[in-house]
Amino acid sequence: MDDLQFGTRNKRGDWAPKEPLQIASSWAVPFRLGQFLKFIPGYLFPWNAFHIATALLYWFYVVPPVETLQTLSWGWALWLYAVNAAAIFALYGSVEFFWYVKRKQGTRFKYNGKFPADQPSDVFWFKSQNIDNFLRSFFISIPLWTLVEVIFLYAFAKGYVPWLTWSANPVYLAALVLLCPVIHEVHFFCIHRLIHTDFLYKHVHSVHHNSVNPSPWSSLSMHPVEGFLYHAVALWHLVIPSNPIVAMFQLHVAGFGAVNGHIGFDKLEITEDTPLESHAYAHYLHHKYFEVNYGGDGLIPLDKWFGYWHDGTKEAEARMEARFEAKKARANAKR
Numbered sequence: 511m512d513d514l515q516f517g518t519r520n521k522r523g524d525w526a527p528k529e530p531l532q533i534a535s536s537w538a539v540p541f542r543l544g545q546f547l548k549f550i551p552g553y554l555f556p557w558n559a560f561h562i563a564t565a566l567l568y569w570f571y572v573v574p575p576v577e578t579l580q581t582l583s584w585g586w587a588l589w590l591y592a593v594n595a596a597a598i599f600a601l602y603g604s605v606e607f608f609w610y611v612k613r614k615q616g617t618r619f620k621y622n623g624k625f626p627a628d629q630p631s632d633v634f635w636f637k638s639q640n641i642d643n644f645l646r647s648f649f650i651s652i653p654l655w656t657l658v659e660v661i662f663l664y665a666f667a668k669g670y671v672p673w674l675t676w677s678a679n680p681v682y683l684a685a686l687v688l689l690c691p692v693i694h695e696v697h698f699f700c701i702h703r704l705i706h707t708d709f710l711y712k713h714v715h716s717v718h719h720n721s722v723n724p725s726p727w728s729s730l731s732m733h734p735v736e737g738f739l740y741h742a743v744a745l746w747h748l749v750i751p752s753n754p755i756v757a758m759f760q761l762h763v764a765g766f767g768a769v770n771g772h773i774g775f776d777k778l779e780i781t782e783d784t785p786l787e788s789h790a791y792a793h794y795l796h797h798k799y800f801e802v803n804y805g806g807d808g809l810i811p812l813d814k815w816f817g818y819w820h821d822g823t824k825e826a827e828a829r830m831e832a833r834f835e836a837k838k839a840r841a842n843a844k845r
């Protein structure tokens with residue numbers, strides 16, 4: 511595909527989409543039912559449908575029987591870890607392998623014209639972004655993801671929280687499934703904004719931001735505090751009446767869905783003319799400029815409401831610069 515039909519490339523080789531980022535079309539004013547109905551397929555496919563599918567696969571083929579879950583043991587916890595790690599290895603690894611190692615698409619639709627493997631840096635373990643990000647994902651974040659999974663499965667199995675059944679509550683649970691991406695967006699925005707405060711940024715979140723030019727392995731490259739808080743979104747299902755499959759879907763939106771913001775390409779060319787939209791641009795801009803786009807790509811436009819939204823345009827750039835100047839002035843005034 512010709513990426514210059516869809517965007518522009520600067521002298522450094524960085525590609526940017528021509529069209530400014532849009533918040534979810536469901537927010538269009540005035541509200542139009544037709545437009546809202548058009549929004550739904552894109553809301554479900556392909557990403558959320560994929561997370562629903564993996565949650566079901568886990569529930570029927572991976573999660574042990576309830577009697578087993580009622581007793582905490584390393585056996586089933588390590589089994590869940592092994593499946594989570596293998597699934598991430600397959601999913602993130604295949605994008606890494608074809609797009610970052612084989613570079614099958616070159617730099618077409620790539621926001622940053624360079625590849626992390628070509629840019630060694632002292633901020634990373636072994637000076638390598640790839641090795642650093644890989645080790646942090648598999649030995650810090652995926653174990654914490656599994657810990658959250660063990661906590662909610664155990665709580666449901668022991669009857670510590672209500673376990674609503676599908677037969678008795680089909681409408682409520684279906685509605686809750688549709689709300690999961692919204693819960694994710696709000697939870698992520700709040701913890702993310704929190705770890706951008708000075709102290710927590712310095713000691714926690716800067717680990718994730720070392721990857722200024724993220725690739726899939728960067729998705730879960732986190733400090734342990736962030737790794738736990740991020741996946742803890744699934745624990746909301748111990749607070750609201752829910753069901754373990756819905757909690758599993760919530761967890762997969764976080765764990766598997768983290769890759770979306772870190773693909774680094776606007777479109778993945780699955781075949782010559784079948785592009786897969788990555789939805790990565792908003793979070794790519796977050797990695798580039800740090801203090802913009804704390805949420806996802808505008809499902810709930812919290813960034814817009816709080817004044818952090820950067821849609822990739824020059825106007826957004828100017829608003830951001832003005833905000834940074836004002837912040838600097840406030841910091842200087844305090845001294």
Ligand SMILES: [Zn+2]
Pocket residue numbers: 718724729771772793797
């Ligand atoms: Zn990120």
Ligand SMILES: [Zn+2]
Pocket residue numbers: 702706715719796800
């Ligand atoms: Zn951040």
